[in-house]
Amino acid sequence: MNAATPRLFRPGDGAVPPALSGREAQQDVLSRCLADLVAGSSPPHNVVLVGPRGNGKTALLNWFKGACADTPVDVVALTPHRIPSHEALVDALAPRSAIAKWLPRKVGVAALGSVEWQPNGAAGKDLTRTLIARSRKRPLAVLLDEAHTLALDVGGTLLNASQQVRADAPFLLVLAGTPGLPDHLSAMDATFWSRLGEGLLPVGRLDDTAAREALAQPLSAHRVGIDRDALDAVVEHSQRYPYFIQLWGEALWKRHAATNGTPITVDRVSSAEPAVLASVANYYESRYRELRAEGLLDAAVAVAPLFQAGMDATAAEQELENALAAAGIKDAAARFATLAQLGRLGYVWCPPGQVPPVAWSAGIPSLTTYILEHGPAPH
Numbered sequence: 001m002n003a004a005t006p007r008l009f010r011p012g013d014g015a016v017p018p019a020l021s022g023r024e025a026q027q028d029v030l031s032r033c034l035a036d037l038v039a040g041s042s043p044p045h046n047v048v049l050v051g052p053r054g055n056g057k058t059a060l061l062n063w064f065k066g067a068c069a070d071t072p073v074d075v076v077a078l079t080p081h082r083i084p085s086h087e088a089l090v091d092a093l094a095p096r097s098a099i100a101k102w103l104p105r106k107v108g109v110a111a112l113g114s115v116e117w118q119p120n121g122a123a124g125k126d127l128t129r130t131l132i133a134r135s136r137k138r139p140l141a142v143l144l145d146e147a148h149t150l151a152l153d154v155g156g157t158l159l160n161a162s163q164q165v166r167a168d169a170p171f172l173l174v175l176a177g178t179p180g181l182p183d184h185l186s187a188m189d190a191t192f193w194s195r196l197g198e199g200l201l202p203v204g205r206l207d208d209t210a211a212r213e214a215l216a217q218p219l220s221a222h223r224v225g226i227d228r229d230a231l232d233a234v235v236e237h238s239q240r241y242p243y244f245i246q247l248w249g250e251a252l253w254k255r256h257a258a259t260n261g262t263p264i265t266v267d268r269v270s271s272a273e274p275a276v277l278a279s280v281a282n283y284y285e286s287r288y289r290e291l292r293a294e295g296l297l298d299a300a301v302a303v304a305p306l307f308q309a310g311m312d313a314t315a316a317e318q319e320l321e322n323a324l325a326a327a328g329i330k331d332a333a334a335r336f337a338t339l340a341q342l343g344r345l346g347y348v349w350c351p352p353g354q355v356p357p358v359a360w361s362a363g364i365p366s367l368t369t370y371i372l373e374h375g376p377a378p379h
């Protein structure tokens with residue numbers, strides 16, 4: 001990209017992409033939560049965004065943060081590395097230095113108890129009570145990205161506090177994480193899921209319309225057209241995977257000046273392809289190493305053929321289990337654990353909250369092809 005070409009597409013950085021397409025359902029739920037907070041009440045549920053890596057969870061959190069910016073809602077955006085301990089959690093959400101502005105010195109409100117407020121005293125440690133006071137002053141949204149890596153004890157405190165705070169003051173907790181998040185949250189609080197209702201939002205690959213829009217709309221906003229054939233080719237190659245769409249967008253955008261105002265053609269797509277292929281190959285290589293490090297390469301190879309029929313291929317859970325059995329995993333519990341691990345890594349994907357019998361799809365179909373071609377030979 002030369003100095004005159006501003007950055008447009010956003011591969012891999014979690015910033016809100018130039019067109020956040022195909023996320024209307026998630027945005028709708030989050031917008032309703034925001035409206036409740038603005039109106040001074042807690043939304044009917046917390047929100048959990050779950051999806052394999054690179055599908056746009058962080059982008060959605062950032063979009064929501066932006067939506068809150070024009071409202072009286074306070075936002076605290078966190079990642080687990082900022083809150084490794086209970087003390088750090090209290091510090092991030094209810095820092096002692098700010099407590100005075102949320103609490104009157106004499107605290108007589110029922111939910112806070114009739115205690116004499118002492119900024120440096122034991123009450124300062126009481127996260128729930130302080131958060132209630134904070135959220136009563138100003139509605140509060142706590143956003144936690146990468147929540148699947150949150151320490152269990154810290155998470156237990158956070159979930160517990162969030163349940164109590166939201167009952168008394170306008171408060172929302174939004175968690176985002178990879179497909180391991182549901183199990184991780186269950187380990188923190190076994191009843192969390194039963195209260196989540198509409199707040200469980202899967203974030204998977206885009207549908208066809210959204211993938212096209214994600215590419216074409218930012219280009220067209222800059223008066224750069226793209227031929228139908230060229231768009232077909234890019235959407236097919238991207239597998240409708242948001243990260244790859246941004247890679248393609250960036251590669252095309254970098255070359256747009258050379259189109260002299262004519263729409264991007266299939267030839268132009270071909271000239272951008274090597275740059276995209278290099279990034280995609282790096283990405284596959286790292287996913288390959290991750291599977292190998294987890295001892296999952298054989299299993300990944302075994303299930304890969306189920307997803308070779310095209311971008312939308314799905315397989316019944318039983319088919320995956322059969323493939324794993326054929327690869328030598330004789331024990332049913334071990335097969336189940338292997339499938340769950342492949343799911344946690346997003347190699348295969350089944351949105352949470354499905355009623356059995358569930359259908360699995362490939363996290364990224366072209367990755368299963370790569371693994372078939374580069375992984376160990378099937379047994």
Ligand SMILES: Nc1ncnc2c1ncn2[C@@H]1O[C@H](COP(=O)(O)OP(=O)(O)OP(=O)(O)O)[C@@H](O)[C@H]1O
Pocket residue numbers: 010011012013014015016017019020021022023051052053054055056057058059060178206214242243244245246
């Ligand atoms: N709706 C969308 N349309 C197009 N591109 C998107 C969309 N959502 C996200 N992206 C792009 O996809 C890429 C991945 O997004 P993001 O980093 O938010 O994913 P993630 O799910 O948080 O991944 P990870 O689990 O690795 O943190 C980014 O380049 C982002 O700009």
Ligand SMILES: [Mg+2]
Pocket residue numbers: 014057058059145146
């Ligand atoms: Mg992310």
